[in-house]
Amino acid sequence: MNKKTNSLFIFTTLLLISLLAIVTVLDIFYTTNNKTIDIKKSFVNIVGLPDLAISTETNYIRHRSLSNISTIFSDGPEHTEYATASFITNVAKISHDDK
Amino acid sequence: MIKLNNITKIYDINKNNSITAVKDINLHIKDGDLIILKGASGSGKSTILSLIAGLCKPTEGEVIVDEKGISKLPDHFLSLYRRENIGFVFQKYNLIPNLSVKDNIILPLIPDNPDEDILNTKLQEVMERFTISHKKDIIVRNLSGGEQQRVAICRSMINNPKIIIADEPTANLDEKLSLDFIDILKQLKENGKTIIIATHDPLFFNLDFASKTIDIKNGKIIS
Amino acid sequence: MTINKYLIEYSINSLLRQKSKNTFIIIIFTFLIALITSIFFISNSIKYELNSTIDKLPDITIQKLHGGRIVDIDNSVIENIITIAGVQSTIGRVWGYYYFENAGVNFSIMGIDNFETQYTKSLEKVIDDSTKTDILDNNFMLVGSGVKKILNNNFFTNSFNFISNDGSFKKVKIGGVFKSDIELQSNDMILVSKELAYQILGVDKSKSTDIVVKVSNPKELNTIVNKIKLLYPNTRIITNDDLKVSYESIFDYKSGLFLTLFIISLFTFFIIIYDKTSGLSSSEKTEIGILKALGWKIDDILKEKFYEGFIISFISYILGISIAFIFVYFLHAPLLRDIFEGYSQLKTTFNLPFVIDFQILTLVFFITIPVYISATIIPSWKTATLDADEVIR
Numbered sequence: 001m002n003k004k005t006n007s008l009f010i011f012t013t014l015l016l017i018s019l020l021a022i023v024t025v026l027d028i029f030y031t032t033n034n035k036t037i038d039i040k041k042s043f044v045n046i047v048g049l050p051d052l053a054i055s056t057e058t059n060y061i062r063h064r065s066l067s068n069i070s071t072i073f074s075d076g077p078e079h080t081e082y083a084t085a086s087f088i089t090n091v092a093k094i095s096h097d098d099k
Numbered sequence: 100m101i102k103l104n105n106i107t108k109i110y111d112i113n114k115n116n117s118i119t120a121v122k123d124i125n126l127h128i129k130d131g132d133l134i135i136l137k138g139a140s141g142s143g144k145s146t147i148l149s150l151i152a153g154l155c156k157p158t159e160g161e162v163i164v165d166e167k168g169i170s171k172l173p174d175h176f177l178s179l180y181r182r183e184n185i186g187f188v189f190q191k192y193n194l195i196p197n198l199s200v201k202d203n204i205i206l207p208l209i210p211d212n213p214d215e216d217i218l219n220t221k222l223q224e225v226m227e228r229f230t231i232s233h234k235k236d237i238i239v240r241n242l243s244g245g246e247q248q249r250v251a252i253c254r255s256m257i258n259n260p261k262i263i264i265a266d267e268p269t270a271n272l273d274e275k276l277s278l279d280f281i282d283i284l285k286q287l288k289e290n291g292k293t294i295i296i297a298t299h300d301p302l303f304f305n306l307d308f309a310s311k312t313i314d315i316k317n318g319k320i321i322s
Numbered sequence: 323m324t325i326n327k328y329l330i331e332y333s334i335n336s337l338l339r340q341k342s343k344n345t346f347i348i349i350i351f352t353f354l355i356a357l358i359t360s361i362f363f364i365s366n367s368i369k370y371e372l373n374s375t376i377d378k379l380p381d382i383t384i385q386k387l388h389g390g391r392i393v394d395i396d397n398s399v400i401e402n403i404i405t406i407a408g409v410q411s412t413i414g415r416v417w418g419y420y421y422f423e424n425a426g427v428n429f430s431i432m433g434i435d436n437f438e439t440q441y442t443k444s445l446e447k448v449i450d451d452s453t454k455t456d457i458l459d460n461n462f463m464l465v466g467s468g469v470k471k472i473l474n475n476n477f478f479t480n481s482f483n484f485i486s487n488d489g490s491f492k493k494v495k496i497g498g499v500f501k502s503d504i505e506l507q508s509n510d511m512i513l514v515s516k517e518l519a520y521q522i523l524g525v526d527k528s529k530s531t532d533i534v535v536k537v538s539n540p541k542e543l544n545t546i547v548n549k550i551k552l553l554y555p556n557t558r559i560i561t562n563d564d565l566k567v568s569y570e571s572i573f574d575y576k577s578g579l580f581l582t583l584f585i586i587s588l589f590t591f592f593i594i595i596y597d598k599t600s601g602l603s604s605s606e607k608t609e610i611g612i613l614k615a616l617g618w619k620i621d622d623i624l625k626e627k628f629y630e631g632f633i634i635s636f637i638s639y640i641l642g643i644s645i646a647f648i649f650v651y652f653l654h655a656p657l658l659r660d661i662f663e664g665y666s667q668l669k670t671t672f673n674l675p676f677v678i679d680f681q682i683l684t685l686v687f688f689i690t691i692p693v694y695i696s697a698t699i700i701p702s703w704k705t706a707t708l709d710a711d712e713v714i715r
Contacts, residue, residue, distance in 0.1 A: 001215055001218070001219065002331045004334045004338075005331045012640075015637065015641065015644075016640060018644060019640055019647075022644055022647050023678065026647060026678075027678070030651050030675070031677075032675040036503045037374055037375075038447075039447060039501060040374060040507060041374075042447050043375075043500070044375040044379060045378040046434065047432050047511065047513065048379060048380050048415065048534055050379055050569075052372065052507060053430075053507065053511070053670060054368070054506065054662055054670060056427065056430075056510045057666050061664065062419075062510070063430070065568040066383065066532075068558075073390075083664055085661075085662065085664030085665075086578075086664075088578060088580075088664075089572050090573070090574055092568040093568060094564050095561070095563070096551060096558070096559040096560075149711040152615070154614075154709065154710040155709045155711035174619065174620055175621075178614065178618060178619040178622075179617070179619070181616070181617040182616070182618075183617070187616075189714075193608070195612070197335070197339045198335060205328070206613065206616050207616045208328075209326070209618075209622070210619065210622040212324060212327075212328065212329075254616070
């Protein structure tokens with residue numbers, strides 16, 4: 001009686017254990033340790049430029065935080081967006097900028 | 100004791116094509132009686148069975164079982180009433196086709212969440228009584244008509260109800276199986292069950308152990 | 323409250339009755355959850371990476387605008403700004419982009435003051451020891467691993483010939499490569515001395531690309547910003563807070579990717595829900611009628627349907643987020659990262675830091691599981707409230 005229910009409980013438990021195992025492995029091996037954070041901080045301190053080098057498509061994508069919407073059209077008002085990465089990231093909002 | 104007082108049942112009452120299934124029915128059934136409801140298709144006998152079993156509510160009148168009115172019971176209590184008191188064998192058996200014999204039989208017990216040992220005892224008992232235990236793991240749609248009927252009977256009996264109701268029980272059976280069924284009825288009557296059968300099978304019309312035969316025509320009792 | 327195992331058994335049997343349909347639903351559901359969760363994981367990790375170093379960025383960055391374009395700013399501005407009360411230090415930076423035509427890539431070039439001294443003091447920490455070469459003069463550069471790879475592919479192994487502003491070649495030796503730990507920050511970067519940056523980028527010696535300011539008291543930041551704005555109204559001023567806001571809003575719900583993927587996922591999801599809520603088949607209705615006739619209450623039927631919905635959606639949820647974890651952190655998000663990287667020629671390995679955000683897991687849980695369970699229960703409830711007789715006929 002209730003064999004299928006017991007199988008389901010076992011299956012679900014195994015799933016949860018696998019998830020837990022994945023998260024544990026990630027936590028141990030893939031979390032940034034303090035030494036690495038130190039190195040990152042040193043680098044950023046020296047260079048002083050924001051944003052990551054994930055997409056170097058265009059200037060306003062690479063150093064996005066230092067540009068705003070007008071930078072995109074700075075080459076000409078008829079300029080249309082050609083960078084696919086701008087499809088993902090949003091334009092930076094600079095509070096002291098003249099809008 | 101089952102009492103039907105001035106029962107009228109009209110289906111689709113708010114629509115143009117409403118049907119009066121039964122009108123002004125008055126019926127008294129004593130405990131331990133075997134009642135045969137006789138009549139052609141559409142005469143209203145199935146409706147009377149449904150009303151006694153609490154499967155539908157009357158448009159007018161009242162159904163009283165053991166001094167308790169069941170017509171106005173809310174769904175919660177009506178379901179409980181059915182579970183504890185009624186064993187219904189449907190005309191088309193209404194088994195769940197993809198479930199095994201034992202899974203079908205225990206359906207009325209599931210909501211109570213019984214102890215596994217108690218459930219197994221009841222199951223074994225009822226399957227052996229109606230000689231179907233050798234097929235307990237077979238999926239019901241792979242059974243013959245007679246075997247399916249026995250599963251339906253087991254299911255109706257597993258809760259040990261006081262009232263057994265059967266709607267055209269022999270409609271899909273040959274003569275031998277029909278006679279086997281009549282034997283089962285005799286046993287059940289000897290055990291003190293109240294039995295109500297709706298049928299137009301002539302085999303039932305002259306049973307010596309039947310308490311009463313009632314003729315139904317056009318929703319009214321004739322005799 | 324005890325769990326009714328028989329009810330669960332019945333639910334499982336009910337699900338197995340439509341094996342292929344339910345397997346299909348689990349697959350679609352798992353895929354949707356994995357997709358949405360992966361997007362959240364990636365953007366969360368990127369934000370985490372950004373925020374881990376934000377305090378080291380300049381307090382104030384000043385850019386000069388002319389006709390909406392950024393132009394080099396006069397060095398005299400530096401002398402005026404340093405006189406403002408509360409300003410600790412002011413430095414003019416020289417940086418820009420260098421387009422390497424052969425490979426079709428953009429490098430970011432930053433000129434560093436007192437390059438050699440900085441090198442021995444702090445830059446050494448960020449250089450990969452195995453890539454260090456002997457530095458004899460100021461004519462060397464430190465490059466990111468992406469830069470090194472591109473140069474190698476174009477046969478520049480130890481040095482590179484920049485094309486200066488005046489058209490002449492400037493040969494610069496590679497002094498070292500940045501560690502892989504800072505790949506996300508440094509992949510496309512080239513650090514050179516300030517003098518070299520002036521030459522390569524063609525910036526006038528009396529000007530700078532922009533000016534960075536450090537303030538002694540962060541509470542005075544806005545006052546100082548306002549003073550600078552008064553002095554130089556034609557400038558754009560970016561504070562560290564602006565950078566924080568910018569980092570937070572990098573992947574908000576207005577940006578294309580989120581909107582598109584989210585809408586597609588929700589749309590697919592609701593098609594499934596619609597299919598379920600548009601009513602039960604006659605056999606499903608009959609089944610409910612039979613159960614009621616056998617003495618099941620409406621509650622029992624709904625409980626059974628709840629188990630059905632919960633089993634499917636919970637399994638999909640666990641599978642979905644497990645797949646998302648593996649996809650993003652072990653496999654580095656193969657197809658999705660192409661969207662984040664765009665047309666860049668310089669690609670990173672997309673080694674994102676692992677961040678566990680319970681908010682996201684909870685959000686995904688609540689936008690999927692309860693909706694699916696309701697979609698399973700609601701049509702059954704409608705049928706279960708009818709008279710059993712009506713349903714069976």
